[in-house]
Amino acid sequence: MITLYDYELSVNCYKQRMLMSILDIVYEAVPVDFFPGYEHKGEAFAEINPLGHIPVIEDDGYVLWDAHAILTYLCVRYDPSGQWYPTSNPQLLGEVASWLQFAEGTTNTASAARLHDTLGYDFDIDVVRAGAHKLFRVLDEHLWFREQTGRGWVAGADHPTIADLALFPDVMLAEQGGISLLDYPALRRWTDHFKRVPGFVVMAGIYPASPAQSPA
Numbered sequence: 001m002i003t004l005y006d007y008e009l010s011v012n013c014y015k016q017r018m019l020m021s022i023l024d025i026v027y028e029a030v031p032v033d034f035f036p037g038y039e040h041k042g043e044a045f046a047e048i049n050p051l052g053h054i055p056v057i058e059d060d061g062y063v064l065w066d067a068h069a070i071l072t073y074l075c076v077r078y079d080p081s082g083q084w085y086p087t088s089n090p091q092l093l094g095e096v097a098s099w100l101q102f103a104e105g106t107t108n109t110a111s112a113a114r115l116h117d118t119l120g121y122d123f124d125i126d127v128v129r130a131g132a133h134k135l136f137r138v139l140d141e142h143l144w145f146r147e148q149t150g151r152g153w154v155a156g157a158d159h160p161t162i163a164d165l166a167l168f169p170d171v172m173l174a175e176q177g178g179i180s181l182l183d184y185p186a187l188r189r190w191t192d193h194f195k196r197v198p199g200f201v202v203m204a205g206i207y208p209a210s211p212a213q214s215p216a
């Protein structure tokens with residue numbers, strides 16, 4: 001059984017909960033008092049992750065940290081379809097890896113702005129918001145071109161991958177960090193699209209797709 005060291009409001013923990021729901025993986029969540037307790041910065045937690053970050057998983061004694069590393073591990077081990085982390089398609093895999101790296105950027109800008117505004121984290125808010133807008137412009141244009149090819153996902157496949165999953169919460173919750181999505185129509189269409197993935201789960205501030213827009 002997998003254990004997820006988890007904080008309900010963390011985007012990076014949400015990514016793990018989302019993937020485990022999509023892949024139907026049974027897991028136990030161990031809540032970490034991220035705020036206001038800063039448990040992830042304590043000595044006991046340093047035994048689990050010396051960097052003091054969540055998420056961390058433990059799978060039958062195997063401990064792994066780093067949000068995107070965990071996503072790749074879970075896919076390779078538990079996704080028989082090979083869809084979410086497409087190891088058998090080198091070009092698609094390369095694109096997924098590239099967009100996962102891009103998602104580090106959206107986490108360090110858009111989600112940092114959210115941590116600043118909601119939990120009082122000490123970031124230069126103007127810098128992180130500007131950084132998020134720069135990345136969102138790139139992603140919005142990219143997704144617009146993808147739409148023209150009839151493939152509405154981040155990597156060039158007709159199905160979502162962990163690149164979509166890793167970017168989704170940073171985009172979807174950006175407004176909590178004072179970053180409006182008004183100027184990014186393709187981004188908004190893509191978030192609606194992602195909400196219809198079977199197994200999609202919500203977290204505070206993220207709502208399911210509107211039934212009115214669901215296909216008949």
Ligand SMILES: N[C@@H](CCC(=O)N[C@@H](CS)C(=O)NCC(=O)O)C(=O)O
Pocket residue numbers: 010011012013040052053054055065066067068
């Ligand atoms: N790339 C890192 C980032 C994870 C991350 O930033 N996690 C946040 C919660 S969403 C965190 O633990 N922040 C604590 C801190 O940086 O002080 C990883 O995946 O381990």
